[in-house]
Every structure is written in structure tokens, then in C-alpha cells.
Amino acid sequence: MYNNKLIGSMYVTPFIIGFLLFTAFPFIASFVLSLTDARLQDQLGAANFTGLANYGEMAGDATFQKSLGVTFFYVFVTVPLKLAFALLIAVILNFKLRGIGFFRTAFYLPSILGGSVAIAVVWRFVFAGDGLINQAFGVLGFGGINWLGEPDTAMFSIVLLRLWQFGSAMVVFLAGLKAIPEDLYEAADIDGASRFKQFWMITLPLLTPVLFFNFIMQIVQAFQEFNGPYIITAGGPLKSSYLLPLMIYEEAFKYFNLGYSSALSWVLFVIIAIFTAVAFWSQKHWVFYAQERDDNKGGH
């Protein structure tokens, strides 16, 4: 009597509508805009089709090239450091210790607070010339560091904000560690393998699917970092923390250059897509899935 397909379709309708309106349409529209000289304050009808001119403009745009270099630096430094740190803490929190639940919660907390505006503001005060860190240095008898006033250290402060939010990657690593069968470690113990060798030969290979997942997520998030540089340094000094998402925002909402801003967004999208595609392509060389292990076992 009831058409299950119809009712099922109604269940997914809100998502479909939301997806079409707020994801698919802006996605396509931004590409169309990237081929025009649209300005935010003008009616869209006033925009002229300019083909690939916006993309060509990037070749001579020193600010874009600086921003792109800074963005790559940020991603290449942040992602490996964050993955390594999250894995280290996950391994430590995997030990059977009294009160370990408390520590897991405590280490996860920063990720809940995460990259929020409030935390970025707090971060700015912590790293300011007269901030908490330099005050602590003073108490210990050291001179202060100009964290936000020097191009190198300003970027370092932004990187640290991202590292501080290692909790979500850590939880995923922890789940992966829990899934590794105990019998493998017992067999390694019997064979006399050291803890380090067990980690290297058992833990890490069996954790590669989780590592792969975390890698993809972190790459995507790092390329989209906005709050930190926007609130803490406004991209400075000397554009040393002027990440590409910040430039996209300023082109659209400060300079009203909607067409160019859309083109920049598409360049960022393509960069993320290339990194993701290369990661997926490379996984056959370094990611070890349990299903393959079982298949290999069967083969023997």
C-alpha cells in the first residue's frame, strides 16, 4: 500500500535539496564566475566573459605566487608533524595505564575547541610580544622571542595552532591501534622482537590504512586553513602567513574581485585534487589492507 521508494526518496530529499543548493550549485557557479570579470558589488549580468584571463593573471601575480609558496610550506610542514605527533600520543595512550580514559579525553579536548575563532584569539595573546610564553621565558631568565613580528616565527605560531589540534587524528589512530590483534605482538615477543621492531614491523604496516585516511583528511584541512592566519597575523608580517584561503577571501570580500577569487578557489581545488589523487594512486605501494593480508594467508 505504501510506496517504500517514494517514502525513502522523501527521507533523502532534504539532503538532496541542501546538496544541490549549497554545494553543487556554488561549485558550478564558482567555475563559471572564474571565467568572468564579475565584481561582488555589481549585478552578475554586468560581468563579462573573459575566458581563462583570470588564470593567466596568476602567472604574473607576485602576491599569488608568494601565497602559493607559503601555503605549500605550511602544508608540507604541518601535515607530517601533526600525523607524527598524533601517532606518538595515540601509541602512548594505548598503554594500559590507570586513569587512561582521563588522559584520552584531556588530549582530545583541544580538537573540540579546535581552530575556533576564540582559540585563535587566545593563541594571538599567548604568542604576543608580551604574551604568556614570553612572560614564562622571562621568569626563567630567558629573553623573549618576537613570535608574531618575524616572518619565520609568525608562520611557526600558526603551524603550532594546527599541531595543537591533533586530537581527532589521534582518536582515529587509537581506534586503528585497538584493531591490531594482540596475538601478533605475543608471537613477536616469543620471537624476541624489541618494542621498536614490533612497532616498525607490526604496528606501522597494519596502521597504514588509518594513516592513509588521516593523511588525506589532514592534507585537505591544511590547504583550507583560514582562521589562524586571519585572526592571529592577518597574513603578515610581509605576507609570511598569507595562505591561499586568506587571499581568496580578501580578493572576494576586500577587493570585490569575484571572478579572480573564484579562479583562485579553483586552483586550490585542483591542487587538493592532485594531492589526493597522487595519494590514492600511491597507496598500492605502502598501504596494507587487512583483506589483502587475509587473501595472502589463504594463498599460502
Next chain:
Amino acid sequence: MGHMLNRRHLLAGTVAAGAATALAGCSPKQGASDSELRISWWGGSSNHRATLEALRLFEEANPGVRVKGEYTGFSGHLERLTTQLAGDTAPDVMQINWYWQTLFSRDGKGFFDLNGLRDIIDLSQFDARTLQMGTTNGHLNALAVTNAARLFYFNATTFDKAGVALPATWDELKATGPQMHKALGDAYYPIDGTFQDFAALARSYVVQKTGKPLVDTATKSLNCSPEDMREVAQLYTDLTQGHTWPAARVRASYGNVPQQEMRPWINGEYAGTYQWNSAIDKYTDTLSPGQTVKLAPYPMRDGATDAGLLYRPAMLFVINRNCKQPEAAARLINFLLNDPVGVRAMGLMRGVPVSAIAQKTLKDDGLLDGLKLESEAQIADLPKTVLESPYFEHPRVRDGFQDILEGLGYGRVSQKEAGERLYTDINAILHRVVR
């Protein structure tokens, strides 16, 4: 089974109701009546309260007209308004900044021409200069709530502590740095500001020499010589190396934080600012107790015939060009700017009003005193015939000044190169942005 079906009914009904609500929400006529006006502005909470009270009083005086206030802080307001104007959902009456006219009404047709509403709005309360600065191509687009100029304000408590007199000339200003440094140490500077603040100060310095606006819209270029821009670079070097103005590295060490929220300003170590008179309350409010801010005499170069004041409307009201009830919107603007009831409700929340009757009303009520009155008097006394182009405040021009001065401050470019680039790069930017 019956239970499951009921739940399905409920869920399906919820989805349908949700979709219907969403669709209803898309209707532009949602809950609106012909007699409803919308007005938007930015400001702080006390400003919001005062404006909402003024709107309530307007509704009382105009039965049948409802006014909906849409208000935010300054941050993000332009982005919001831009999106509304692009999407044709902007309010009937909007508060804008002066240079936004160049963004939204380059030909003067972006907003309603208030000349056609002069029977309702008493334009005789505004001086010719104010009306001119709201006019583009003969269309009166915008009426200023207040006019503002950048003036020199100093923390008199710190100056007294250092035994240094408030500067009255450019040379005295430069000399206060070494004097205060000697008396109070490394942490103390007579004046502080962003690169944007310095660019405004340097503009005044140049205009006092040339007697012309710094930006010439007609030629899309700077109205000065390369030598004048070299003097700007020299001025920045003199002030920062003389410990008069904090060096780029020192300022940046506090991160992206407004000047009035910086600890050295709060405790009096940064003892001055070149700031809008309409905004000075924001700066005095954050000072720790026991400190006094005083207005300094405006420095003039030898032979200057104009102070080079960046004197312009700070907030302006405009009417949406697509407004369905321009007469009602005009009545609202007249009530807020010229009607003693509306003027008293708004008070000094947007600075000293520019309307003559509004000024008289507040003066009679004893509200104009102290720093506000002194600032108004100084502005009135200074020679100020030069009208600056709004393009001086264009974001790309501002950022152009910042990039070069920051490079100079960090030693990435020499003073000579900075002077040359201030001329060539800013001219290139003006050529690009002036339309």
C-alpha cells in the same frame, strides 16, 4: 506494522512541513507589509540601543510605518551589505562609509537621488561641502550623519611623566621620540598606529606642501612629485628610527589586534594616536584609570595653506535605488538627522552630528563638551579647502602603502627604493582601480 506506518507518516509529514517552511522562507514578501521599512547600520551595543530607540520614536510619530533595524558590528558589515546589494535584498535605508560610494555608485545611479526628496529632507541643515561629498555626477546619493577628521591625540599623563610637552609642529613631533625614550625607556613611544594610520599622516604632510588632493581621480594618479613620495619614506624612517613611532617589528609582535586593545596603549606606553575624532571615545575608553588624553595642536609645514586634513563624512545614510517607499525612507532619514526628537535619541553615538539643527539641539542640551567640542573647534579653525578623492581609501591603495612601508620597516627595501615605489606602485594601483 501499524506503529511503523504511523512513524513513517510522522517523518514524511515532518519532511513535507520542513520543505514547505523552507520554500516559504525563500519568499521575498515574507511577513512584509507595504508600510515596513528596513534600515541597516553598524556600530557598538550602545549605538544599537540608541538607534533602536530612535526608530521606536519614529514609529510613534508615523503611525502605520514599521521600521525594522538590521545591525551588526563593523567587521563583516561591508561584506554583508555587498551581498545584499548584489542579490537585490538590501534594506531601504543603509548606513555606508564615505568611500563605499565608489564601490556601489560610481556613476551616481547606484543609490536613490536625494535631490528628488528635498521636500521631505531638510537639506538646508547641511553645508555645501558635506552635500558635495555625498554627490556623484550630480546625484546626491548620501547624507552624512557626522563628519570626521584625523587629529593628533596624546596621552597627557605619559607626556607629563616624561616631562615632554605636547608637540605643535612636525619637528617637535619628531623630537618627542628621543626625549621620551631618554626619560622613560624603550617601551615608550609618543605616537603609534597602523601602516594605514601612517599613510594618512603622510598624506597630510604631503598635502600641506602641494596644496592639492593626494589622489587625482581624473588622471588616475598621485597629485605629487616623486620627491614628495621620497619625503614620505624619509618621514617613516625618521619617526621609527627616532623612537617616535614603533618600528614595524615591534608593532607586529602584538599580532592582528586593534590599537586601542594593545596593552601598550592601555597602560600609556604608546602615548598618542593620529585618529578620527569620531572614534576617539573608543580609544579613551580602553585606557587604564588615571590617564588623560588631550588634543594636540595640528602641525603645519612652513608656508602651508591647507592642513591636509583627511576630513570627510564618517557615516552616511543612503536610500536603496529600488526602494518602494522612498518618501517614507526620506522621512526616516530626516527624523534621524534633523528632527530634535530623533537627534536626542541618537545623541553622540555616531559622533558630533553634521546637521546644523542637530548640533544646536545637542549643544543646547549640554552634550557637546570636552574632547569632542575641542576637536570640532580645531577642525573648524584649520584651513581645509582640499577635497581628497575617495580612492585614497580604496583597499588596494591602502594595501599598496602598507606593502611598501612594511618592506621598508623590515629592511627588505631601502629608503630610496621605498620612495620610488611609493610613487610608481601607487600610481599603477590607481590606474588599475580608478574607474
